Amino acid sequence: MSQIPQIRIPATYMRGGTSKGVFFHLDDLPEAARVPGEARDRLLLRVIGSPDPYQKQIDGMGGATSSTSKTVILSKSESPDHDVDYLFGQVAIDKPFVDWSGNCGNLSAAVGPFAITNGLVAAERIPHNGVATVRIWQANIDKTIVARVPITDGEVQETGDFELDGVTFPAAEVAVEFMSPADGEGAMFPTGNVVDNLEVPESVAKGGVLEATLINAGIPTIFVNAADIGYTGSELQEAINGDLQALARFELLRAHGAVRMGLIDHIDQAAGRQHTPKVAFVAPPAGYVTSSGKTVTADDVDLLVRALSMGKLHHAMMGTAAVAIGVAAAVPGTLVSRAAGGGERISVCFGHPSGTLRVGAEACQINGDWTATKAIMSRSARVLMEGWVRVPGDAL
Missing domain, CATH: 3.10.310.10 (Diaminopimelate Epimerase; Chain A, domain 1)
Known part of the structure; x- marks a missing residue:
């Protein structure tokens, strides 16, 4: 003993x-x-x-x-x-x-x-x-x-x-x-595009191709449209975390996105890099009831975002992913910007499972490449x- x-x-x-x-x-x-x-x-x-x-x-x-x-x-x-x-x-x-x-x-x-x-x-x-x-x-x-x-x-x-x-x-x-x-591992948009056609298995998206914004800002993040993967963007944790098949699909999506972003060489390496990249799905503004029973209306938010961390839907929003959301919203043409209605902006308010969060961000182009100067949010x-x-x- x-x-x-x-x-x-x-x-x-x-x-x-x-x-x-x-x-x-x-x-x-x-x-x-x-x-x-x-x-x-x-x-x-x-x-x-x-x-x-x-x-x-x-x-x-x-x-x-x-x-x-x-x-x-x-x-x-x-x-x-x-x-x-x-x-x-x-x-x-x-x-x-x-x-x-x-x-x-x-x-x-x-x-x-x-x-x-x-x-x-x-x-x-x-x-x-x-x-x-x-x-x-x-x-x-x-x-x-x-x-x-x-x-x-x-x-x-x-x-x-x-x-x-x-x-x-x-x-x-x-x-x-x-x-x-913008993350230290490379360009803010590692593929050079604000939106990519990401090749994924048929189990992830019909046709094997999914629109995605791949961004290194705050934390490497893969953004996709909620509707393209069968969601509304208003889901709470129980809608996804109890669905093992859904979690497996998200992990496949994360692995293929990580390869496309140059973070790993092969999808098999994703298991050894669980913290990054994150996967998030976005949708235009809509009303929903939060996990605490609070009502969020479409007028309260610019868009809806749900994100996964360590293989599970997050109960609110990771701070680094919020930075990615703010920066992506500041760049016209990204999926985040589109969901928020497009145009130029220096802040965005998004709905997450627990409520809403506003984050400010500034982005600009230097020699044709996008970069972020800063992102700001309040926490406690x-x-x-x-x-x-x-x-x-x-x-x-």
Whole structure:
């Protein structure tokens, strides 16, 4: 019988936007986990409670959804003009896998508050009352994020009256600005087109061809028309997540889109890159009832969007996918722009399963190629618990 004692590691459990995860200061990790590699991945898997064939993560901090199976490692920044380096790990639920290929836009809202509270931002840059500007280096994708964190009496203000669909209780508003959000892996439109005819299996789309907008902004994302795959765009989680055949079709679509975007060489490699790209389907404005029973009318939104994360329909919208939506809406001719009625715009309000979200974005053409200058959205963040997580000593 194993009698290896547990070790304890300082950690903070935080909600950021519509996600939550376990936050670590890099220096607090066991030495072997302070560098990328197997030891770090094994530790984070054990912290979250993966892999779990029951898909419940009962023996860890995860919540058995893509929105709650997340980890963050922060440290004082080594990048010029930044305060904190932010590394995000998406932990698979039923597989021994941590995906480091992208960012979490929702948890980005919690990075600034954590950095201030844990001394990663110089004291002279924090007002006694007002808003602290935290300059974040997103290490997964080599991008800058600027978070504007409210401060009251020298401390992070977490409570307030800002409401965010997908989060039950109000909190203080944190404005998050994603600078130059076109993904670092290549051109914003990797094929050079704002709309492509994507070849897919017949099981995905009749005729084996599907219109798609393939974009690297915020996070690599594949947008398709809801009607082209048999949906209305007003679906809630139960309409898709309980349909194993539908989920298999979406995964096939994701794999073929990833190859077309140049993210992988063969569809078989998609299983090793679960966090990216995302798949989303769009539709023109229409009324629907959200997962909380709230009524959204067609007049409330510019378009409808539903997105999948880690193989399941998301309960609201991933922050990075919201960036992709905002940027795509700002580029005439994309499927997102078409669903929103076309034309030029600097912001878009879209309907998701939990309600609505507005995101602003700016895009322009340089030498004929589209690029994004920034995307902005408001989120909120709150510490849920702080102290230590415990894992068996052989977790590393």
